[in-house]
Amino acid sequence: MIFSDFKLEGNLPIYIQIKDYLSSLINKGLLPNGSKLPSTRELSKILDVSRNSVIAAYDELKADGFLYSVNGKGTFVSSEKLITSSDWNIDWINLENEFSRTANELDIVKNEIPWSSDLISFKSISPDGDLFDMDEFKKSFMSRISVESHKLLNYGYAQGYKPLIDFLGDYMKKKGSFSKSKTTLVTNGFTEAFDLILSSFTKPGDMILCENPTHNTSIKIMRAHGINIQGIDIGKDGLDFDMLENILEKHGNSIKFAYLTPSYHNPTGSVMPPESRLKFYNLMKKYSIPIIEDGFNEELLYSSSHIFPLSSFDTSGNGVIYIGSFSKILFPGMRIGWIYADKKIINRLISVKRCRNIHTSFLDQGVLFDYLNSGKFEKYIKKIRKVYGEKFSVARKCVEKYIDNEYIWGDGGLHIFIKLKGIDARELLDRCYNKKVIFMPGDIFFTDNNGYDTLRLGLSRLSLEDIEKGIKIIGETIDEMNEENK
Amino acid sequence: MIFSDFKLEGNLPIYIQIKDYLSSLINKGLLPNGSKLPSTRELSKILDVSRNSVIAAYDELKADGFLYSVNGKGTFVSSEKLITSSDWNIDWINLENEFSRTANELDIVKNEIPWSSDLISFKSISPDGDLFDMDEFKKSFMSRISVESHKLLNYGYAQGYKPLIDFLGDYMKKKGSFSKSKTTLVTNGFTEAFDLILSSFTKPGDMILCENPTHNTSIKIMRAHGINIQGIDIGKDGLDFDMLENILEKHGNSIKFAYLTPSYHNPTGSVMPPESRLKFYNLMKKYSIPIIEDGFNEELLYSSSHIFPLSSFDTSGNGVIYIGSFSKILFPGMRIGWIYADKKIINRLISVKRCRNIHTSFLDQGVLFDYLNSGKFEKYIKKIRKVYGEKFSVARKCVEKYIDNEYIWGDGGLHIFIKLKGIDARELLDRCYNKKVIFMPGDIFFTDNNGYDTLRLGLSRLSLEDIEKGIKIIGETIDEMNEENK
Known part of the structure; x- marks a missing residue:
């Protein structure tokens, strides 16, 4: 031509x-x-x-x-x-909007200490890939491809792969959360689920209630959407209900959502007791503030201790939007999460998802479905509960032994959160980095710029030896700082 | 507990x-x-x-x-x-924002005629899955899993899987578009790529220039973002440059982006000639309006005819953001596309992507990389060019023979676009549906509510026999309507 x-x-x-x-x-x-x-x-x-x-x-x-x-x-x-003609040179940063500016500013990956293999890093809470059962995974791939062939590789439906949707419906039933008027939307992990909800139901300036501290990614997404974040303190003994009731009296009618992570809460690792869950649910119902429940790390808890998500109180209501994700413990590289909510909500979110990326990979949904449905997941979860449980209890003992702390939060999970006695965690991090140990300074999890003397230790990818070695170094460094400050 | x-x-x-x-x-x-x-x-x-x-x-x-x-x-x-307590009943639709409302209103899937196996459907332009080489695909999966093991299943990087990024860099080089100051971001298909760019660089009310008609998904995404769409007519002989220059004189300084699909344009199937591409590029450069180039179906064209994308004029500039996608022809179920643009842009988009869904599935990226890199893609593309080329030329002949038309657009691709002589395509669709033939009414592709007498026939998933049979039925129905209108 x-x-x-x-x-x-x-x-x-x-x-x-x-x-x-x-x-x-x-x-x-x-x-x-x-x-x-x-x-x-x-x-x-x-x-x-x-x-x-x-x-x-x-x-x-x-x-x-x-x-x-x-x-x-x-x-x-x-x-x-x-090529001598004058180049076309657009000043892109100048064209950027508020959403992009905030997403960039709050992108912790961009400001991270570069990883090197000689570091003991307590930063990550992503799962230990060595625990993945790759042979079973391959079998699931082969089995699903033989059933579906090229159908898994062509366009699918925005709501998700039907067998996976059905599986997740049953799964929510096991969590006591089944409702005839609710259904499931498969998403690219928790992040997309949360972003889709905010993209569909909020406007800049809307107020959202959440725990303080809370998951830093959630803070980032809320800020990018221009949300006015109202934190409720979590103290040593859990959520501060007095503070919550004060806030509700003051702002109750103008709060758009409550966002809550009741199980192995990130970063504190606390598990909200059943009575508090019910109390929280009833308060939100009273003020008609819909709840976005983040099922974060609930799988580490589920069936071993019989605590049900808030959505289990809502089986005949439509006030709780539940977000689940396996990717905190299983195959995060595949980015599969889900939203379980009123069918009217899901119906609207489906179109928004279709507008953002059509649908989540059907290949990944198919393979994950096979893996879950064949009972491999249950075996896997038993194994990792044991492994991560041991890491947590070793870490907890080490923190008690080596780290001069105000208190230690949490009941378990992939991380442990510590309040120090007035020690600046960022200064501590600088000093520990020189000794080849890094962790997550706690301030990034706070909604009100507090938490300068807190830190989160992610345990999932470290050996028991490194956990002890690293915590000992952190403890010694704190002792040095205390000595200097005398 | x-x-x-x-x-x-x-x-x-x-x-x-x-x-x-x-x-x-x-x-x-x-x-x-x-x-x-x-x-x-x-x-x-x-x-x-x-x-x-x-x-x-x-x-x-x-x-x-x-x-x-x-x-x-x-x-x-x-x-x-x-369960006797009064149910919690939130009026969700009332809480919805403008973005969700628009994404829902313009979601054609929700208003579609239900598919049934006895229909000859010219609606789809998704690839024919029977052409996918499943054995080679399985080999690529096994080979990549054996190289990377569980790394493909754990968290990866927002920018994408490094070997795929490098592959796509080389691929853009073959398109004459390599620039030292540009790089690649892997996305969940074209849709996410386009949405990410608008999410990062536009505000409601911004004006975007595009072809009229153009891809209906792009219209939907722009409208959801509150964009003021300024269409430039495509006539029988291509883009109306006179209209373009008038618009530029009037609005030149307030136009945020130009969005263009130069190859096998959707829906018309036109291929913009090289000289028009250069002219368009230079005009946009003159007014400093950055171009979002949609590489839609370019792969069906590439290397057979030596027409280079607009981004090939921009190798020492930064004014063209190129969006590529294999998913129009290969494995759309995996949702892999990419953006090739100035590193400064990609750097900002990475954080926005991380805020939306962390990253695109590393499993899918890894398997697709292996498939592309092993030369299987080149063989596949040769095969499908032949198959789809034959479907197009058969369809074109049938349209000429059976359909009383004003003119037929297009040079090839997965679809053919027809302007009728004043026949209402929606009424035609209703009548054809009774005869078990359906197609895409053309008005959804227009930015200005025109196109009532146009239609798009998607050919990719139909046999040659059904193409002829279906077009004949459409033609006969038009003749009936003409008869009645006499």
């Missing part, structure tokens, strides 16, 4: 006409730098000239430096010396 | 005390309907009572209808008769 306007004219030798024609295409930018030309045989056919003329034209252009050949690969355009 | 506050008190028999305690938990909702109780042995341990007392308590509660047993599964709570 690009060579379709070539015409032989006048008395100039054909190879010169070809050369001039190609030169003009290169000059105009229609044959860009680095682009591959047809072979001499192909071009002679396209232009309807002899192959020898094309060879001669190519040779001339090579001599002029506008073409070069790579053995066995072909002939390419080299127009770098032509 | 939930049973930790049980205490034996007074003189009542132990099994009665257990029964009363469990009743109170069920009453409070702390043991929700359908939830599973511990086995009698487990509970006797937890409560520190004899197993016989627990058995007796369970039996009493069963007799009262609050528990039931399922053989081999356990004992479950049945509290349905307790």
